[in-house]
Every structure is written in structure tokens, then in C-alpha cells.
Amino acid sequence: MVRQVDLWIRKGMVIDPARNLQEEADVFVQGNRIVDVPPGETVTAKKIIDAAGLLVFPGLIDNHAHVFWGGTAIGIHPDSSCLPQGVTTVVDQGSAGINNFDEFARSIMQFSQVRIFAYLHAAPAGLATLPYSMEAVNPKNFDGEAIDRLFRKYPHKLVGLKIRQSREVVGDLGLSPLTAMLDIANRLEEKPRIVVHTTNSPESAEKIADLLRPNDIFAHVYQGKGSTILDARGKVLPAVRAAKKRGVLFDTADGRGHYAFSVAKAALQDGFTPDILSTDLVKASAYDRSVFGLPLILTKYLNMGMPLYDIVKACTVTPAKTLNMEGKIGSLAPGAYADIALFKLKETEFALTDVFDKMLPCQNLLLPQLTVSDGQIVYANFAAVEK
Numbered sequence: 543m544v545r546q547v548d549l550w551i552r553k554g555m556v557i558d559p560a561r562n563l564q565e566e567a568d569v570f571v572q573g574n575r576i577v578d579v580p581p582g583e584t585v586t587a588k589k590i591i592d593a594a595g596l597l598v599f600p601g602l603i604d605n606h607a608h609v610f611w612g613g614t615a616i617g618i619h620p621d622s623s624c625l626p627q628g629v630t631t632v633v634d635q636g637s638a639g640i641n642n643f644d645e646f647a648r649s650i651m652q653f654s655q656v657r658i659f660a661y662l663h664a665a666p667a668g669l670a671t672l673p674y675s676m677e678a679v680n681p682k683n684f685d686g687e688a689i690d691r692l693f694r695k696y697p698h699k700l701v702g703l704k705i706r707q708s709r710e711v712v713g714d715l716g717l718s719p720l721t722a723m724l725d726i727a728n729r730l731e732e733k734p735r736i737v738v739h740t741t742n743s744p745e746s747a748e749k750i751a752d753l754l755r756p757n758d759i760f761a762h763v764y765q766g767k768g769s770t771i772l773d774a775r776g777k778v779l780p781a782v783r784a785a786k787k788r789g790v791l792f793d794t795a796d797g798r799g800h801y802a803f804s805v806a807k808a809a810l811q812d813g814f815t816p817d818i819l820s821t822d823l824v825k826a827s828a829y830d831r832s833v834f835g836l837p838l839i840l841t842k843y844l845n846m847g848m849p850l851y852d853i854v855k856a857c858t859v860t861p862a863k864t865l866n867m868e869g870k871i872g873s874l875a876p877g878a879y880a881d882i883a884l885f886k887l888k889e890t891e892f893a894l895t896d897v898f899d900k901m902l903p904c905q906n907l908l909l910p911q912l913t914v915s916d917g918q919i920v921y922a923n924f925a926a927v928e929k
Contacts, residue, residue, distance in 0.1 A: 544584045547572050548917065554593025554884065558600060559855035560862075560873035569598060571880040574917035578876035589919075591927060593884055596911055599854050600872050601630030601881025603861040604836050606737075606761060606795035606820035609658060610637035610646050614669050616824040623828045624656045626921040627835035628883030628910045631871050632656055633861070635737060635761070635795075635822070636663035636704030639677075640688040642670060643700075651699060655915055657881075659865050661704040661737055662692060664723050676711045681722035686729060693732050701865055702759075703727055706739035707750065709768065717745050720753060735759060735864065737793075741800050742767035748781035756789030757864070763792040763816055764809060766802025766898060771809060778814040786814070791864065796839055797822030798832040799897040803846075810846055818864075819843060819856040831894075837885065837908045842894055845904040850887075882914040884926060 549571035556567040570577050570585070579585055604624065610617040614637050624632050638646040643662060651658045663669065664684055665677035693700055705723045706712075712719055720738055727734050737759040740750055746769040754760060760782075763771060771782045786792060794801060794816045809815075819839055827833035840853050862872030871879055886909045894902045911926035912919065919927075 544586055545579050547577060547579070547585060547587045549589045549591070549914065550585060550587035551591045551593050551598060551882065554596045554598035556598045556874060557851060557854045558874045559851060560600070560859040560869070561875055564851055569874055569882060571914065571917050574880050576874055576876050576878045576880050591912065596926070597885045597887060599628065599883045599885065600858045600874050601883050601913070601915065602628045602836050602857045603631040603633070603872055604629045604820050604823065604857070605633045605818045605861040605864070606635045606793055607632050607823040608637045608669065609634045609650060611650060613638065613642060613646055613649065614672065616669060616672055616826070618823055618825050618828045620650065620654045620656045620658060623823060623835070625913050625915060626910060627837055628885065628913050629836050630656060630881035630883070630913065630915045632658055633701070633865070634658060634660040636661050637669050639663040639666045639668035640685055640692060641666045642668060643692055647696060647699065655920060657871065659699055659701050661702045662689060662700055664703060664705045664719060677706065679705065679712055679719040680715060681718055684722055684726060686726045689726060690730055693730060693734065702735040702737055704737045707743045708739060709742050709744045712744060717749060717753065720750070724753065737761050741765040743769055745769070747771045748779050751781045751785035751790065754785055754790045757791065759791045759793050760785065761793045761795040762800040763794055764801045764806040766805045770805050772805060776808045778809055778812050783814070791817040793818040793820055794839065795820045795822040796833065798827050801896060802898055803896050803900040803902050804898070807846060810848065815848060815852060816856055817860050819853060837910055841904065841906065841908045842902065844906055844908070845902060880914055880917040883910065884912040885909060886911055
């Protein structure tokens with residue numbers, strides 16, 4: 543019996559944490575799904591990619607970016623900024639609020655090749671006023687009824703609520719924006735998760751961690767401004783560990799300045815690894831050395847000693863669970879959407895620098911080679927398809 547498929551990716555090193563798989567294997571695509579071909583069955587394909595010497599991952603999920611292109615000054619174009627980086631799913635973190643989310647859904651989410659999910663900002667206009675003025679996060683501006691209507695209108699795209707707790711944003715409001723958002727979330731039928739931006743908070747990382755519920759997300763976990771997740775001895779705070787134990791998720795969301803190598807290295811050495819790796823990508827950092835894209839973020843943690851398998855898990859299966867898309871994205875299992883990313887791991891010497899002028903010497907770099915989104919090749923390095 544001869545099995546006909548549309549795409550055959552041959553002999554790559556497949557890393558698929560959703561199936562606890564790390565071995566040389568073939569990946570087959572029919573239509574927009576991954577399909578199984580039993581051993582010994584003859585296969586023919588319309589397109590064959592020789593992936594020998596390459597890494598084959600599920601399409602990457604960037605859990606923290608800003609893709610309201612044209613609707614905010616910081617928004618990136620999702621397809622051109624994500625697909626060439628092996629990112630097939632992106633999560634917008636609060637670019638829009640109740641006043642402009644419909645426009646975001648109509649103009650960007652509906653027409654993008656990359657799969658987009660979103661968090662709704664607590665501030666009614668989201669981040670539309672950045673960088674000219676901060677968002678309106680006084681709880682008196684929060685409208686629980688309008689928030690509820692949007693969650694009912696976009697049940698498969700709107701996945702949570704976003705609040706920024708930076709001193710520059712909340713001023714003398716302290717933790718009241720976060721507590722007000724938690725109150726609204728707990729009153730909604732969906733009980734949506736909260737993502738909290740923690741950089742330079744007026745309150746301690748411990749107090750923020752104590753407030754969060756299982757499945758809420760503590761963003762910018764390795765940030766180095768103000769209160770960090772470390773104590774005076776450079777050890778991870780007990781309250782932060784306790785939050786992780788009860789199910790709070792910790793996302794790097796590195797951005798241009800939301801991480802410090804000193805904090806990340808100390809936390810990793812103390813056994814505190816991130817649950818999610820993401821970019822906090824904005825217009826100023828896309829294809830810029832400060833962030834560039836998700837592969838450079840993954841490269842950073844690889845060079846800090848985080849195992850590649852754990853790195854792939856943190857940008858595939860774990861964020862897929864937060865989106866209620868487990869088994870559909872972030873996996874190469876038969877039946878999953880055919881989102882695939884091929885990479886070359888290149889040995890080369892270079893250095894990365896954080897905003898505190900601390901340098902990280904690097905010896906390995908993840909280079910995107912080919913991206914398949916929903917069964918279609920949407921980016922390819924010429925060398926990857928003409929080997």
C-alpha cells in the first residue's frame with residue numbers, strides 16, 4: 543500500500559515534549575494536520591524536506607508579544623515578525639482594552655496567517671496611548687460588565703486579563719489595580735487567568751506572588767528593577783516558590799529590559815526554571831539585537847545552561863495548555879495542526895548584553911530554517927529546501 547501525503551519532513555532531530563519525544567524521526571503532513579504513517583508503509587509526497595542535521599520542533603508559541611499593528615504605536619506586524627522566526631502562534635498581551643478590542647479582532651486577528659490569541663488589558667484603551675502616556679489603570683476605570691461581554695463574544699480568542707504593576711504605571715495605587723482585576727476575574731463565569739507585569743513594582747515580588755491564583759501568570763520573572771524574585775543571598779524567595787508549587791506560571795517575557803542576567807543566572811542555579819519563554823516583542827525590538835525574535839530568547843537560555851528539551855517545552859506544550867489548545871498546537875502528534883519549525887543549531891561565538899550592561903558569552907545560536915503554518919510552508923531558508 544502506498545500512502546500519499548502533502549509534505550514529508552525526513553530524518554530531522556524531532557523534539558516534541560508533548561509526546562516526551564527526542565529522537566530522529568519523520569514528520570508527515572496531509573492538508574493542515576500532522577498524520578501518522580505506520581513503519582514499513584511506502585510513502586510518496588508532493589514535497590519532501592531533507593531535515594538531516596536540523597532540529598524539528600512544533601511550531602513555536604510566543605506567549606507574550608504586542609501585535610496590534612496599526613492600532614498601537616508599539617504593535618508589530620504579526621506575520622512578518624513571527625513566521626520567519628518559527629513562531630506559528632502568538633499571544634497578544636493586552637494591546638487592546640474594552641474600547642478597541644473589537645477593532646483588534648477585526649483588523650488583525652481575523653486576517654493573520656499566524657494564529658493569534660489575546661489578553662484583554664484592564665485599561666479601557668489598552669496600550670493605545672503608549673509611549674506618549676501610561677494606560678489608565680485606576681480601578682474606577684474598570685468595567686466588569688463590558689469585560690464580561692467581550693469574553694462571551696470571543697470565547698475562543700480572548701484567553702485572559704492583563705494588568706501592569708510597574709511603579710511608572712500605577713503610581714500611588716499600589717496593588718489595587720491587580721486586586722481589582724482579580725475581583726473581576728473571580729466574578730466572571732470563565733474565571734479568566736490574569737497576567738501581571740511585574741517590572742519595578744511598588745510592592746514586593748512576594749506580595750504579588752501571594753495574590754496570584756493557580757494558572758495566573760507572573761510575567762518578567764527575571765526582571766532586575768526594584769523588587770526581584772531573589773532574596774539578599776541571591777536565592778529565590780519562598781513565597782515565589784510557593785506560588786509556583788500551587789500552579790502559578792512564571793513567564794520570562796524578556797523584552798528589551800525586562801530581564802537581568804544576574805537574576806536569571808542566580809534563579810536557574812537555584813533550580814527555579816521558567817514555565818514559559820517569550821519575547822514581549824514590540825516594534826522597537828523586532829529584528830533588533832535587543833530581542834530580535836523568539837529564537838534569540840531561546841538561544842539566550844540555552845547558553846545559560848537550560849536544557850534544549852525544557853526550552854522547547856516552555857514555548858510549545860506549556861503555553862498551548864494555557865490557551866486550551868493542548869494536543870492541537872505545540873505538538874507534532876498525529877491529529878495536531880501542522881505547525882512545524884525547523885532550526886539549525888550553529889556553533890558560533892558572540893555575546894548578548896542586558897540593560898544593566900552585563901554580558902553573556904554565547905557559543906550556540908538557533909537559526910530558523912523553515913516554518914510550516916497550518917500545513918503551508920510560509921518561510922524557508924533556501925538551503926533548507928535545496929539540500
